[in-house]
Amino acid sequence: MVLRQFIQKHVKWILPIFLFIFLLFFAWRRSVIMPVFLHCQETEIIKNKSLDVRKPTDKKEAELVILVWVYPFGDKFPLDICETAYGITGCKLTADRQLYNVADGVVIHHYDIMYNKNSLPQTPRPHYQRWVWFNLEPPLIIQNLHFLDNLFNLTMTFRQDSDVYIPYGxxxxxxxxxxxxxxxxxxxxxxxxxxxxxxxxxxxxxxxxxxxxxxxxxxxxxxxxxxxxxxxxxxxxxxxxxxxxxxxxxxxxxxxxxxxxxxxxxxxxxxxxxxxxxxxxxxxxxxxxxxxxxxxxxxxxxxxxxxxxxxxxxxxxxxxxxxxxxNGGWASSYCKACRVLKQQTEYQVIPSVEKWFLGNSSF
CATH class of the missing domain: 3.40.50.11660 (Glycosyl transferase family 10, C-terminal domain)
Structure with a gap:
Protein backbone atom coordinates (compact mmCIF):
# COMPACT_ATOMS: atom_id res chain seq x y z
CA MET A 1 0.00 0.00 0.00
CA VAL A 2 2.78 2.35 0.94
CA LEU A 3 4.77 1.41 -2.22
CA ARG A 4 1.73 2.08 -4.42
CA GLN A 5 1.20 5.50 -2.83
CA PHE A 6 4.92 6.28 -3.30
CA ILE A 7 4.77 5.31 -7.00
CA GLN A 8 1.59 7.32 -7.60
CA LYS A 9 3.10 10.35 -5.87
CA HIS A 10 6.47 10.25 -7.73
CA VAL A 11 5.48 8.64 -11.03
CA LYS A 12 6.56 11.67 -13.06
CA TRP A 13 10.16 11.18 -11.78
CA ILE A 14 10.34 7.38 -11.73
CA LEU A 15 9.57 6.83 -15.45
CA PRO A 16 12.32 9.15 -16.77
CA ILE A 17 14.83 7.53 -14.38
CA PHE A 18 13.94 4.02 -15.59
CA LEU A 19 14.11 5.19 -19.23
CA PHE A 20 17.53 6.76 -18.63
CA ILE A 21 18.85 3.55 -17.02
CA PHE A 22 17.50 1.49 -19.92
CA LEU A 23 19.22 3.72 -22.50
CA LEU A 24 22.52 3.52 -20.60
CA PHE A 25 22.29 -0.28 -20.54
CA PHE A 26 21.48 -0.43 -24.28
CA ALA A 27 24.39 1.84 -25.15
CA TRP A 28 26.78 -0.21 -23.02
CA ARG A 29 25.61 -3.47 -24.59
CA ARG A 30 26.09 -2.10 -28.10
CA SER A 31 29.59 -0.75 -27.44
CA VAL A 32 30.95 -3.78 -25.57
CA ILE A 33 29.08 -6.95 -26.45
CA MET A 34 28.35 -6.35 -30.13
CA PRO A 35 31.96 -5.64 -31.21
CA VAL A 36 33.06 -8.85 -29.52
CA PHE A 37 30.32 -10.75 -31.31
CA LEU A 38 31.15 -9.18 -34.66
CA HIS A 39 34.86 -9.86 -34.18
CA CYS A 40 34.18 -13.52 -33.46
CA GLN A 41 31.90 -13.72 -36.47
CA GLU A 42 34.52 -12.16 -38.78
CA THR A 43 37.25 -14.45 -37.43
CA GLU A 44 35.12 -17.47 -38.18
CA ILE A 45 34.48 -16.24 -41.73
CA ILE A 46 38.21 -15.79 -42.33
CA LYS A 47 38.92 -19.24 -40.93
CA ASN A 48 36.35 -20.88 -43.20
CA LYS A 49 37.20 -18.54 -46.05
CA SER A 50 33.61 -18.57 -47.25
CA LEU A 51 34.06 -14.85 -47.93
CA ASP A 52 37.16 -12.77 -48.58
CA VAL A 53 37.00 -10.42 -45.58
CA ARG A 54 40.68 -9.83 -44.93
CA LYS A 55 40.00 -6.20 -45.81
CA PRO A 56 36.22 -5.83 -45.35
CA THR A 57 36.23 -2.11 -46.10
CA ASP A 58 38.72 -2.26 -48.98
CA LYS A 59 36.93 -2.07 -52.32
CA LYS A 60 40.14 -2.50 -54.34
CA GLU A 61 41.17 -5.77 -55.98
CA ALA A 62 41.18 -8.82 -53.76
CA GLU A 63 44.56 -9.52 -52.18
CA LEU A 64 46.07 -12.97 -52.56
CA VAL A 65 48.13 -14.43 -49.75
CA ILE A 66 51.12 -16.40 -51.07
CA LEU A 67 52.98 -18.59 -48.60
CA VAL A 68 56.72 -18.99 -49.10
CA TRP A 69 56.88 -22.52 -47.71
CA VAL A 70 60.66 -22.44 -47.41
CA TYR A 71 63.19 -19.80 -48.43
CA PRO A 72 65.15 -21.18 -51.43
CA PHE A 73 68.48 -22.48 -50.16
CA GLY A 74 67.80 -20.51 -46.99
CA ASP A 75 68.21 -17.19 -48.84
CA LYS A 76 65.79 -14.75 -47.27
CA PHE A 77 64.43 -11.91 -49.37
CA PRO A 78 62.01 -8.97 -48.87
CA LEU A 79 58.36 -10.03 -48.85
CA ASP A 80 56.72 -6.65 -49.30
CA ILE A 81 58.03 -5.42 -52.66
CA CYS A 82 55.73 -6.97 -55.29
CA GLU A 83 54.06 -3.65 -56.00
CA THR A 84 56.92 -1.23 -55.35
CA ALA A 85 59.62 -3.19 -57.21
CA TYR A 86 57.68 -5.09 -59.88
CA GLY A 87 54.33 -3.30 -60.23
CA ILE A 88 52.40 -6.43 -59.25
CA THR A 89 49.48 -5.42 -57.04
CA GLY A 90 47.19 -7.37 -54.75
CA CYS A 91 49.88 -9.79 -53.56
CA LYS A 92 50.86 -10.47 -49.97
CA LEU A 93 53.90 -12.72 -49.58
CA THR A 94 54.43 -14.35 -46.21
CA ALA A 95 56.76 -16.96 -44.74
CA ASP A 96 54.53 -17.48 -41.70
CA ARG A 97 53.32 -21.08 -41.83
CA GLN A 98 50.60 -20.28 -39.30
CA LEU A 99 48.82 -18.61 -42.22
CA TYR A 100 48.75 -21.86 -44.19
CA ASN A 101 44.99 -22.27 -43.75
CA VAL A 102 44.24 -18.85 -45.23
CA ALA A 103 46.91 -18.78 -47.96
CA ASP A 104 45.62 -18.72 -51.54
CA GLY A 105 48.82 -20.25 -52.86
CA VAL A 106 51.83 -22.12 -51.49
CA VAL A 107 55.09 -21.94 -53.45
CA ILE A 108 57.39 -24.87 -52.67
CA HIS A 109 61.03 -24.84 -53.77
CA HIS A 110 61.85 -28.41 -54.73
CA TYR A 111 65.53 -28.55 -53.80
CA ASP A 112 64.69 -27.81 -50.16
CA ILE A 113 62.09 -30.59 -49.81
CA MET A 114 63.39 -33.26 -52.18
CA TYR A 115 64.99 -35.52 -49.57
CA ASN A 116 61.99 -35.76 -47.25
CA LYS A 117 58.37 -36.02 -48.33
CA ASN A 118 57.31 -35.04 -44.83
CA SER A 119 58.83 -31.61 -45.40
CA LEU A 120 55.82 -30.87 -47.60
CA PRO A 121 52.71 -29.48 -45.89
CA GLN A 122 51.13 -32.31 -43.89
CA THR A 123 47.83 -30.74 -42.86
CA PRO A 124 44.77 -30.92 -45.14
CA ARG A 125 44.80 -28.41 -47.95
CA PRO A 126 41.98 -25.81 -48.05
CA HIS A 127 39.83 -26.36 -51.14
CA TYR A 128 40.64 -22.94 -52.59
CA GLN A 129 44.42 -23.23 -52.19
CA ARG A 130 46.83 -23.96 -55.05
CA TRP A 131 50.38 -25.30 -54.82
CA VAL A 132 53.18 -24.12 -57.10
CA TRP A 133 56.19 -26.34 -57.83
CA PHE A 134 59.28 -24.12 -58.01
CA ASN A 135 62.48 -25.49 -59.54
CA LEU A 136 65.43 -23.93 -61.38
CA GLU A 137 67.66 -27.02 -61.37
CA PRO A 138 68.14 -29.59 -64.16
CA PRO A 139 67.41 -33.33 -63.82
CA LEU A 140 71.06 -33.94 -62.93
CA ILE A 141 70.55 -32.12 -59.63
CA ILE A 142 67.02 -32.78 -58.43
CA GLN A 143 65.68 -36.03 -57.00
CA ASN A 144 62.47 -37.71 -55.79
CA LEU A 145 60.02 -36.12 -58.19
CA HIS A 146 57.61 -38.95 -57.43
CA PHE A 147 56.92 -37.19 -54.11
CA LEU A 148 54.85 -34.69 -56.08
CA ASP A 149 52.21 -36.87 -57.74
CA ASN A 150 48.74 -35.28 -57.73
CA LEU A 151 49.80 -32.55 -55.31
CA PHE A 152 50.69 -29.52 -57.42
CA ASN A 153 48.55 -27.24 -59.52
CA LEU A 154 51.15 -25.11 -61.30
CA THR A 155 54.79 -25.36 -62.35
CA MET A 156 57.33 -22.54 -62.02
CA THR A 157 60.62 -23.32 -63.79
CA PHE A 158 63.10 -22.11 -66.42
CA ARG A 159 61.12 -23.97 -69.08
CA GLN A 160 59.07 -21.68 -71.26
CA ASP A 161 56.09 -24.05 -71.16
CA SER A 162 55.82 -23.73 -67.37
CA ASP A 163 52.73 -22.11 -65.90
CA VAL A 164 55.06 -19.51 -64.40
CA TYR A 165 58.09 -18.95 -66.63
CA ILE A 166 61.26 -17.97 -64.73
CA PRO A 167 64.21 -17.62 -67.12
CA TYR A 168 67.69 -16.93 -65.80
CA GLY A 169 67.82 -13.94 -68.13
CA ASN A 327 66.31 -12.62 -63.43
CA GLY A 328 65.12 -10.21 -60.75
CA GLY A 329 65.87 -12.60 -57.89
CA TRP A 330 63.77 -14.72 -55.54
CA ALA A 331 61.22 -12.01 -54.71
CA SER A 332 60.57 -11.40 -58.39
CA SER A 333 59.80 -15.09 -58.95
CA TYR A 334 57.32 -15.31 -56.09
CA CYS A 335 55.59 -12.10 -57.17
CA LYS A 336 55.25 -13.50 -60.69
CA ALA A 337 53.68 -16.64 -59.22
CA CYS A 338 51.12 -14.48 -57.46
CA ARG A 339 50.31 -12.61 -60.66
CA VAL A 340 49.73 -15.87 -62.54
CA LEU A 341 47.54 -17.20 -59.73
CA LYS A 342 45.41 -14.06 -59.98
CA GLN A 343 45.05 -14.47 -63.74
CA GLN A 344 44.70 -18.25 -63.99
CA THR A 345 41.54 -19.07 -62.08
CA GLU A 346 40.71 -22.41 -63.73
CA TYR A 347 41.50 -25.44 -61.60
CA GLN A 348 44.12 -27.94 -62.72
CA VAL A 349 46.24 -30.61 -61.07
CA ILE A 350 49.46 -32.14 -62.37
CA PRO A 351 49.20 -35.94 -62.06
CA SER A 352 52.96 -36.41 -62.42
CA VAL A 353 55.48 -33.57 -62.26
CA GLU A 354 58.13 -36.22 -62.88
CA LYS A 355 56.57 -37.22 -66.20
CA TRP A 356 56.14 -33.59 -67.24
CA PHE A 357 59.67 -32.56 -66.32
CA LEU A 358 61.56 -35.62 -67.50
CA GLY A 359 59.35 -36.90 -70.29
CA ASN A 360 58.58 -33.64 -72.10
CA SER A 361 62.07 -32.27 -72.54
CA SER A 362 62.71 -32.38 -76.29
CA PHE A 363 64.76 -29.46 -77.59
Missing part, protein backbone atom coordinates in the same frame (compact mmCIF):
# COMPACT_ATOMS: atom_id res chain seq x y z
CA UNK A 170 66.36 -12.49 -71.29
CA UNK A 171 67.25 -10.20 -74.17
CA UNK A 172 65.06 -7.17 -74.80
CA UNK A 173 64.96 -4.64 -77.62
CA UNK A 174 65.87 -1.03 -76.87
CA UNK A 175 63.99 1.95 -78.25
CA UNK A 176 67.00 3.71 -79.73
CA UNK A 177 70.25 2.25 -81.16
CA UNK A 178 73.04 2.28 -78.60
CA UNK A 179 76.73 3.04 -78.90
CA UNK A 180 78.78 0.23 -77.38
CA UNK A 181 82.29 -0.02 -76.03
CA UNK A 182 83.95 -3.42 -75.91
CA UNK A 183 86.29 -3.75 -72.90
CA UNK A 184 89.99 -4.19 -73.78
CA UNK A 185 90.88 -7.85 -74.33
CA UNK A 186 94.31 -9.25 -73.47
CA UNK A 187 93.55 -12.94 -72.82
CA UNK A 188 91.90 -15.72 -74.79
CA UNK A 189 89.57 -18.23 -73.06
CA UNK A 190 88.18 -18.34 -69.50
CA UNK A 191 85.90 -20.74 -67.64
CA UNK A 192 84.47 -20.41 -64.15
CA UNK A 193 83.35 -23.74 -62.66
CA UNK A 194 81.55 -24.06 -59.33
CA UNK A 195 80.72 -27.78 -59.51
CA UNK A 196 82.94 -30.33 -61.20
CA UNK A 197 80.96 -33.41 -62.23
CA UNK A 198 83.40 -35.94 -63.77
CA UNK A 199 82.01 -37.70 -66.80
CA UNK A 200 79.45 -35.03 -67.71
CA UNK A 201 79.44 -33.77 -71.32
CA UNK A 202 81.02 -30.43 -70.44
CA UNK A 203 83.95 -32.01 -68.59
CA UNK A 204 84.55 -34.48 -71.40
CA UNK A 205 84.48 -31.71 -73.96
CA UNK A 206 86.87 -29.53 -71.97
CA UNK A 207 89.34 -32.42 -71.59
CA UNK A 208 89.48 -32.65 -75.38
CA UNK A 209 89.46 -28.90 -76.05
CA UNK A 210 92.41 -28.13 -73.76
CA UNK A 211 94.65 -30.23 -76.02
CA UNK A 212 94.40 -27.55 -78.70
CA UNK A 213 93.87 -24.25 -76.91
CA UNK A 214 94.76 -22.81 -73.50
CA UNK A 215 91.83 -22.31 -71.10
CA UNK A 216 92.13 -20.48 -67.77
CA UNK A 217 89.83 -22.15 -65.24
CA UNK A 218 88.61 -20.32 -62.13
CA UNK A 219 86.77 -21.83 -59.19
CA UNK A 220 87.17 -24.55 -56.59
CA UNK A 221 90.52 -26.33 -56.91
CA UNK A 222 91.46 -23.95 -59.75
CA UNK A 223 92.46 -20.29 -60.03
CA UNK A 224 90.95 -18.17 -57.26
CA UNK A 225 88.44 -15.48 -58.18
CA UNK A 226 86.41 -13.32 -55.81
CA UNK A 227 83.03 -11.82 -56.61
CA UNK A 228 84.46 -8.32 -56.50
CA UNK A 229 87.14 -9.20 -59.06
CA UNK A 230 84.87 -11.22 -61.35
CA UNK A 231 84.06 -8.55 -63.94
CA UNK A 232 87.53 -7.01 -64.13
CA UNK A 233 89.10 -10.44 -64.51
CA UNK A 234 86.76 -12.14 -66.97
CA UNK A 235 86.15 -9.04 -69.12
CA UNK A 236 89.79 -9.25 -70.25
CA UNK A 237 89.06 -12.56 -72.00
CA UNK A 238 87.80 -12.72 -75.58
CA UNK A 239 85.86 -15.94 -75.03
CA UNK A 240 84.04 -17.52 -72.12
CA UNK A 241 83.06 -21.19 -71.91
CA UNK A 242 79.37 -21.07 -70.99
CA UNK A 243 79.18 -24.84 -70.53
CA UNK A 244 76.01 -26.06 -68.81
CA UNK A 245 76.18 -29.02 -66.43
CA UNK A 246 73.12 -30.51 -68.15
CA UNK A 247 71.83 -30.68 -71.71
CA UNK A 248 68.16 -29.96 -71.23
CA UNK A 249 65.33 -28.02 -72.85
CA UNK A 250 65.48 -24.24 -72.18
CA UNK A 251 68.19 -24.75 -69.55
CA UNK A 252 70.24 -21.63 -70.27
CA UNK A 253 71.66 -20.27 -67.06
CA UNK A 254 73.74 -17.47 -65.59
CA UNK A 255 76.76 -19.01 -67.32
CA UNK A 256 75.77 -17.11 -70.45
CA UNK A 257 73.51 -14.36 -69.08
CA UNK A 258 75.77 -12.88 -66.41
CA UNK A 259 79.13 -14.68 -66.68
CA UNK A 260 79.57 -14.16 -70.44
CA UNK A 261 77.24 -11.35 -71.49
CA UNK A 262 77.79 -9.53 -68.20
CA UNK A 263 81.55 -9.38 -68.79
CA UNK A 264 81.38 -8.74 -72.54
CA UNK A 265 83.12 -11.98 -73.40
CA UNK A 266 81.83 -13.93 -76.40
CA UNK A 267 80.12 -17.07 -75.03
CA UNK A 268 81.08 -20.49 -76.31
CA UNK A 269 78.06 -22.57 -75.32
CA UNK A 270 77.57 -26.25 -74.59
CA UNK A 271 74.10 -27.30 -73.60
CA UNK A 272 70.80 -27.50 -75.38
CA UNK A 273 70.70 -27.24 -79.18
CA UNK A 274 71.55 -24.10 -81.15
CA UNK A 275 67.92 -24.03 -82.29
CA UNK A 276 66.82 -23.93 -78.66
CA UNK A 277 69.33 -21.19 -77.80
CA UNK A 278 68.14 -19.09 -80.73
CA UNK A 279 64.62 -19.02 -79.33
CA UNK A 280 65.99 -16.68 -76.66
CA UNK A 281 69.35 -15.31 -77.93
CA UNK A 282 70.40 -13.86 -81.31
CA UNK A 283 72.26 -16.46 -83.33
CA UNK A 284 75.22 -14.15 -83.92
CA UNK A 285 75.70 -13.48 -80.19
CA UNK A 286 77.34 -16.81 -79.34
CA UNK A 287 79.39 -19.72 -80.64
CA UNK A 288 77.96 -23.24 -80.20
CA UNK A 289 80.20 -26.29 -79.85
CA UNK A 290 77.78 -28.20 -82.09
CA UNK A 291 78.77 -25.93 -84.99
CA UNK A 292 82.06 -27.83 -85.21
CA UNK A 293 82.72 -31.52 -85.94
CA UNK A 294 85.34 -31.68 -83.20
CA UNK A 295 86.87 -29.76 -80.30
CA UNK A 296 90.01 -29.27 -82.41
CA UNK A 297 88.06 -27.44 -85.10
CA UNK A 298 86.42 -25.24 -82.47
CA UNK A 299 89.85 -24.40 -81.07
CA UNK A 300 91.12 -23.55 -84.55
CA UNK A 301 88.15 -21.24 -85.09
CA UNK A 302 88.73 -19.38 -81.81
CA UNK A 303 92.40 -18.93 -82.66
CA UNK A 304 91.43 -17.48 -86.06
CA UNK A 305 89.00 -15.01 -84.45
CA UNK A 306 91.70 -13.97 -82.03
CA UNK A 307 93.71 -12.69 -85.02
CA UNK A 308 90.76 -11.02 -86.81
CA UNK A 309 89.35 -8.08 -84.82
CA UNK A 310 86.71 -7.22 -87.42
CA UNK A 311 85.17 -10.72 -87.38
CA UNK A 312 85.39 -10.83 -83.61
CA UNK A 313 83.53 -7.51 -83.17
CA UNK A 314 80.59 -8.84 -85.19
CA UNK A 315 79.62 -10.94 -82.16
CA UNK A 316 78.69 -7.68 -80.41
CA UNK A 317 76.56 -6.11 -83.17
CA UNK A 318 73.32 -7.30 -81.52
CA UNK A 319 74.06 -5.08 -78.54
CA UNK A 320 73.34 -1.94 -80.55
CA UNK A 321 69.62 -2.73 -80.45
CA UNK A 322 69.26 -5.13 -77.55
CA UNK A 323 70.09 -5.38 -73.87
CA UNK A 324 70.42 -8.22 -71.38
CA UNK A 325 68.08 -8.32 -68.39
CA UNK A 326 68.82 -10.78 -65.59
Missing amino acids: RIEAVKEPQNITIPPKSKLVAWVVSKWYPGTPRIKYYEELKKYISVDIYGKEHLKLSRTDFYNTISRYKFYLAFENSIYKDYITEKIWSNAFGTWSVPVVLGTSRKNYERFIPGDAFIHVDDFPSAKELADFLLELDKDDERYRKYFNWRHRHKVTL
